Amino acid sequence: MKTSFILGAVTVAGLTAGAAFAGTLDDVKARGKLNCGVSTGVPGFAEPDANGVWQGFDVAVCRAVAAAVLNDSDAIEFVPTTGKTRFTALASGEIDMLARNTTWTFSRDVDLKFEFVGVNYYDGQGFMAKADLGVSSATELDGATVCIQTGTTTELNLADFFRSNNMSYEAVPVETGSEAVTNYLAGACDVFTTDRSALAARRANFEVPTDHVVLPEIVSKEPLGPLVRHGDNNWGDVVRWTLNALITAEELGVTSANLEEMSKGTNNPEMNRLLGSEGNLGEMLGLDAEWAKRAIAVSGNYGEIFENNIGAATIIGLARGVNAKWTDGGLIYSPPFR
Amino acid sequence: MSENNSFVRKEMISERIPPAADRGLVKWVRENLFSSAFNTIMTFISLWVIYSIIVAVTPWFLNGVWDAKTVRECYDLLDGKSGACFAVLKERFPQLIYGFKYPSSEYWRPNLATVLLIVALAPILFRRLPRQLLIFTAVYPFLAFWLIWGGSILTSVSAFLGCAIAVICYRRFSSRSFAIAVLISLIAANVWWIIGGYIVDLNASFLSLKVVASRDMGGFMLNLLLGTIAVCLSIPLGIALALGRQSGMPIIKWICVVFIEFIRGVPLITLLFVANVILAFFFPPDTSIDLILRVLIMMTFFNAAYIAEVVRGGLAALSKGQYEAADSIGLDYTQSMRFIILPQALKISIPGIVNVSVGMLKDTTLVSIISMFDLVGMIRGPILSSTDWNGVYWELFGAAAAIFFVVCFSISKYSQWLERQLETGKR
Numbered sequence: 001m002k003t004s005f006i007l008g009a010v011t012v013a014g015l016t017a018g019a020a021f022a023g024t025l026d027d028v029k030a031r032g033k034l035n036c037g038v039s040t041g042v043p044g045f046a047e048p049d050a051n052g053v054w055q056g057f058d059v060a061v062c063r064a065v066a067a068a069v070l071n072d073s074d075a076i077e078f079v080p081t082t083g084k085t086r087f088t089a090l091a092s093g094e095i096d097m098l099a100r101n102t103t104w105t106f107s108r109d110v111d112l113k114f115e116f117v118g119v120n121y122y123d124g125q126g127f128m129a130k131a132d133l134g135v136s137s138a139t140e141l142d143g144a145t146v147c148i149q150t151g152t153t154t155e156l157n158l159a160d161f162f163r164s165n166n167m168s169y170e171a172v173p174v175e176t177g178s179e180a181v182t183n184y185l186a187g188a189c190d191v192f193t194t195d196r197s198a199l200a201a202r203r204a205n206f207e208v209p210t211d212h213v214v215l216p217e218i219v220s221k222e223p224l225g226p227l228v229r230h231g232d233n234n235w236g237d238v239v240r241w242t243l244n245a246l247i248t249a250e251e252l253g254v255t256s257a258n259l260e261e262m263s264k265g266t267n268n269p270e271m272n273r274l275l276g277s278e279g280n281l282g283e284m285l286g287l288d289a290e291w292a293k294r295a296i297a298v299s300g301n302y303g304e305i306f307e308n309n310i311g312a313a314t315i316i317g318l319a320r321g322v323n324a325k326w327t328d329g330g331l332i333y334s335p336p337f338r
Numbered sequence: 339m340s341e342n343n344s345f346v347r348k349e350m351i352s353e354r355i356p357p358a359a360d361r362g363l364v365k366w367v368r369e370n371l372f373s374s375a376f377n378t379i380m381t382f383i384s385l386w387v388i389y390s391i392i393v394a395v396t397p398w399f400l401n402g403v404w405d406a407k408t409v410r411e412c413y414d415l416l417d418g419k420s421g422a423c424f425a426v427l428k429e430r431f432p433q434l435i436y437g438f439k440y441p442s443s444e445y446w447r448p449n450l451a452t453v454l455l456i457v458a459l460a461p462i463l464f465r466r467l468p469r470q471l472l473i474f475t476a477v478y479p480f481l482a483f484w485l486i487w488g489g490s491i492l493t494s495v496s497a498f499l500g501c502a503i504a505v506i507c508y509r510r511f512s513s514r515s516f517a518i519a520v521l522i523s524l525i526a527a528n529v530w531w532i533i534g535g536y537i538v539d540l541n542a543s544f545l546s547l548k549v550v551a552s553r554d555m556g557g558f559m560l561n562l563l564l565g566t567i568a569v570c571l572s573i574p575l576g577i578a579l580a581l582g583r584q585s586g587m588p589i590i591k592w593i594c595v596v597f598i599e600f601i602r603g604v605p606l607i608t609l610l611f612v613a614n615v616i617l618a619f620f621f622p623p624d625t626s627i628d629l630i631l632r633v634l635i636m637m638t639f640f641n642a643a644y645i646a647e648v649v650r651g652g653l654a655a656l657s658k659g660q661y662e663a664a665d666s667i668g669l670d671y672t673q674s675m676r677f678i679i680l681p682q683a684l685k686i687s688i689p690g691i692v693n694v695s696v697g698m699l700k701d702t703t704l705v706s707i708i709s710m711f712d713l714v715g716m717i718r719g720p721i722l723s724s725t726d727w728n729g730v731y732w733e734l735f736g737a738a739a740a741i742f743f744v745v746c747f748s749i750s751k752y753s754q755w756l757e758r759q760l761e762t763g764k765r
Contacts, residue, residue, distance in 0.1 A: 040711075040719030040720065040723070041721075041722070042723055043722065043723055043728055044725055047439045047723055047724045047725065048720045048721060050726075051725070077553075080711065082708070082709045083612075085614060088614075088615040091619075123466065176718075178728070181729065182731060199726070204410075205409050205725075205728050205729040206412045279509070313727050315408075319696075
């Protein structure tokens, strides 16, 4: 009891010491490098390639922020974090932002004192089964054995889903996603469940991907997005509006191909404000006028980033689905640049 | 009568060969494999198991694909046959050994450091080699630091000179008092390091190698680095702790006892989480100490506590007469330890120390859990999660096991050899 009190007091002291420092934006500029927390590897979202260069959908957010703030999309220290270390790394100030397919939940936002600046991928839990099982819907899975990662929200969602549909299942608990796939392929379980983006990525590398089907049901909401620490709203704004700039660029039809041309000034006032030929939005953020232009220049707008990393043309082959822009019936929506 | 006895043989009959069933391979097989009904059954079961493993594994090896860009290409080339996808080892080999951030133009530096490590260890490991080689052993840590981390060679030279000055001062004053000699050498070394620091800052580019940050190290290099440094530092620390625990001075004794028992009572992975997660809260955001350094400190403490217990076992195994004999010929504490007690106690402790150290080397793979990319971390993280290679488990983990086996097996073979060499008393 006493030791925990002392530890707590020290932790609070450490946190206040961190908060008393200058704003994160100034820190990053002074350091000349953005410390960006990523995962240790999720196919398509964050993975170092054969040359050791980080690639992926989450990594693109880091690069966009670095380009906006530091005018160099490579001025990043990628700090790999696991599911266990990610939140302390952010809370202790070791990283400036976390872009690591992290689900936005109430307790993480409120209790852990973080600020989710937006959603860059709407995920949801799904099921994968062998095609010869002849199942076309998750509601037909009564009595199935399910490979499930222990200690995750997917484990709880699974229990909820089967209970609410009055079905029974037998869980095969495993530690990691890779282990789950090995078990599933070896026939230890009929069904493998996790986020649908991960299911698609795993399936792509099966020997015969068409022998396996991803069932249509989505049994949970997993809005994934970048996050920053509570208490530094200015820095939060920088990350939030960088993400929004990528989304708005897609809405306005600004792509990496026509960026230079568009930034010279167009008839569309919002586009001019976004790209800095009109207004002083960058100045309000503590950046220069061309911040958003640089962010978009790194790897294009939101749609381009999606298609190049995880889109239908890639091995992972995810359809836009709910991640289409709102004008196409999806959920990807940015507040206006005004 | 005896002279006429024709039944008495005059010459020896030459030895006859034992019956076929009682010699050579047949005898060995009969005695070891078919000595009873139960053993016969077990033999046949084992043979069947070995046969089925070979039948299953051989085509997997022989069909192995060595040239492919992705795992899907592997599957295409195998075309439904059973076979390994060794291409991943070929393509990601540098990543497995050096991690993915060590600049590829600088790979020669860790390579050279490893070769020199063997040279530096040789005089310690083999007593027959000329003793002059020990000078290189003393220089090696500083040389290796320069090679692996880069920067100006002056940093290493200055650090080395500081240590050298400390040793000289200790030699000069040790005849008077141990404590004074230690104090003087510490002061002298620190004075030199302050002066040396200025000199280094002025000539920062002198013989400078490209700087590589600690966090850019990875792969098996990181395992070897952590293992070697932690073991080297923890042996002296462990001996000091073991002696401290036997000390008659209560404060020293209790500090050592509490330290050892605390560290031994906590799993290594907990200490690593403390190093990674908790310690970060104690530093202001921009002055965080290197993660490798934090991990290294924890591993050194952990290994030292175990070595201390091994050495304590060695000390306890000596008869009391040895201590009394040392006292009776008028040696002080330092001398009796140096000349009488420790040489015998350490000899007894060697198997234990090697055992703990091999365990430490393997335990370095635990850092993969705190998101450091050692050999296992590289496999679990970047390689298995890449779009190109996810799904290739057996080849990667098999390679990791093979690498560790080679290293650990040679260490334990060496320690067995060393035990035989040192068994002078019992011959």
